[in-house]
Amino acid sequence: MAIHSAAAHSSDQVLPFRESLLAMLGIAFVVMLVGLDSTVVGTALPTVVAELKGFELYAWVATSYLLTSVITVPIFGRLGDFYGRKPFVIASIVLFTAASILCGMADSMLWLVIARGLQGIGGGMLVGTAFTCSPDLFPGAHVRLRWQIMLSTAFGISTAVGPSLGGFLTQYWGWRWVFYINLPVGVLSLIFVSRYLPHLRHTAPDAKIRLDWPGALLITASLGCLQLFVEMLPKHGFSLGMLALLATSIAAFYALWKWEHKAPQPMLPFDLLFDPKLSTLFLLSLLSGFVMFSLMFFAPLLYQGGFGLSPQEAGLLITPLVACITVGSIANGRFITRLKNPNVMLHIGFVLVAISCLGEVISNRWTAHGVIACFMLTGGLGLGFILPNLTIFIQQESGREHLGIASALMQSLRMIGSMLGTAITGTLINHLYADNVHRALDTEQAGAWFASFADPQILISRETQSTVLEQLARAGHNGRWLLEAARDALIAAIHMGLGLAVVVAIIALWLVRRVPAISLHVKREPDVVTE
Structure with a gap:
């Protein structure tokens, strides 16, 4: 163990280029672990439910993961400030990978839900610690942006x-490999992180630290209930x-x-949360999560359920959004x-x-797919300009002693924003769709058939449509007209929901003017302890 002044290295980065590259490769593998799991599981879920039964627990496969991860992000972000991030990154990789194996071994939906909860603990630890390693390695903000x-x-x-x-793994190897795929990525992450990521601490080893367990419990209660x-x-x-x-959530937060x-x-320094230099950035993180997940979650439903596109066609239209976040x-x-x-x-x-978002609101079934893809591309570029800058600005202004908790708060608020976006927009869409379908x-004097149309999934599943259309025809109703009316109802409802996202984006744009002028010039950093 040795104590190094910031001046002992480049003022921009702690390690030489080769060591920095190997350390960042480890963090990149960790990021891939989180990114893969957030997108690969959804495709397999219908097949999982068909095999394990227990449809009533379908939503909990996602909810249990989100519930535990949103709680652990701020807790382990703060612990990383106290003890250094490397031990928690290693522990989170091991826990996340082991929980992935348990998910793949599940023989019931309850087992899968519990294993996903454990996986969410590991995922929250990863997000709360691994994503904060880059400012530890690169104190210079302009260098950090490049890395x-x-x-x-x-x-x-x-x-x-x-x-x-x-989809490929589920079709050809079985749904269990959707979880087992995390094993090789986890092993690579563990090798690189354990060997090449330095253990940096911003508190002296003999400094007395009192863990705020009541604070951790209250964070768990407030965020869990929310x-x-x-x-x-x-x-x-x-x-x-x-x-x-x-x-209960409000009382726990108070x-x-x-x-x-x-x-x-x-555990959660409110002075940081309401710091004039940071409060607007935190609020923008929440609003960006609201808009991003409203767009990503409901655009596929608009394309498949409203416009009648196949899952493959809808996937191709969504791809520019995801890809251009990286390009941006x-x-x-x-x-x-x-x-x-x-x-x-x-x-x-x-x-x-x-x-x-406005482009999605004005799109209809006759809008050219190239135009829709351009709207998606525009949104991806915009998010590519927003997300990394919120991260850099918050890290730049928070100070080294609050680096982990500031980054974790940003991630938590973005997750809360995404939850609010999908819930509020989803509730609005559900009610508008139900009202329009009822009318x-x-x-057609077919009110008794509402149960068949109540779930918009009928507009996606060809088999369900055929069955319902046959039943309607035998009852003397124009099933095709009713199906088209349901599509129009869904399109109108999603347009209204995404219109709310437009309003939120405009509010966020107005708030940007309150962000203090950010300087990305190098600041001299205090001593760190390298183990």
Whole structure:
């Protein structure tokens, strides 16, 4: 163990080029692990349910992962500030990979849900610690931007190939390999991280650290109840149970607020959350998550259910969105260090995202696929300008002692924004779709058939459509007209939902002017401890 001053190395990076490259390769493999899992599993889920049964637990395969990960991100982000990030990155790789194996071995839906919860703990640890390693290695923000292109590329490639890879593995090797594929990536990550990532600490080894366990428990209660409320709201509406979850989340957050103000080493420093230099950036992280997941989650439903496209055609239209996030991140890294005011890239990013959402709102079944792909491309570029800059700006302004928790808060708020985006937009779409379908059915005196049209999946499943159309024909109803009316109802509902995303993007654009002027020039950093 040795203590090195920042001046002992380049002021821009802690390690020489070769060691930096090997360390960043390890982090890139970790990023691929997270990116793959976030996209590859969804394709396999219908097959999983068909084999394991237990459709009532279908949503919980995703919910259990999100529930545990959104809780652990801020907790382990803070612990990484105290103890250094390398031990937690290694532990998270081991836990995530082991949980992936358990998922692949599942013989019931309950087993799979529990294993996904364990996997979410590992995923939250990864997001809370691994994504903060690059500012440790590269204190110079302009150098860090160039190196983070590796991470953006790794994430972009893994998310772009995830759906296709999931379909291939499920069809030819079986759905269990959707989880087993994490094993080789996890082993590569573990080798590179354990061998080449330095253990950097920003507190002295003999410094007395008091872990804020009450704070961790209150974070768990507040975020856990919020996650459950948001996930279950579209299905249950504002029932008594849902309101109880919301009230519990608010009460836990208030208790957290009171406790953390008197804790000597708070798990969640509220002074940081409401710091004038950071508060707007945190709010923009939440709004960007809202818009991004509203677009990514409901555009495929619009294309398949509304426009009647095949899953392959819909996938091709979505690909520019995912791919251009990487392209935008790479271009951003080349441009931003040359700008006198780096904040302008956030303005451009939110303008492009607003245009993309608006383009989806005005698209219809007769819009050329090339035009729709251009709207997706525009949104991807915009997100590529927004996401890395929010990360860099927050890391630049937070200070070394709060680097991990600041980055974790950003990731947590983006996840919360995505939950709110899918829940609020989903609830709006569900209600509008149901109302429009009711009116169409009543026009044909076919109100008794509402149960068949209540789930928009009927507009995607050819087999279900054939069955329902035969039954309607025997009953003397014009099934084709009703099906087209349901498509129109879904299109109108999703257009309204994505219109909300346009409004949120415009609000975010207005808020960008409140972001303080960011300087990406090198700041002298305090001593770090290298083990």
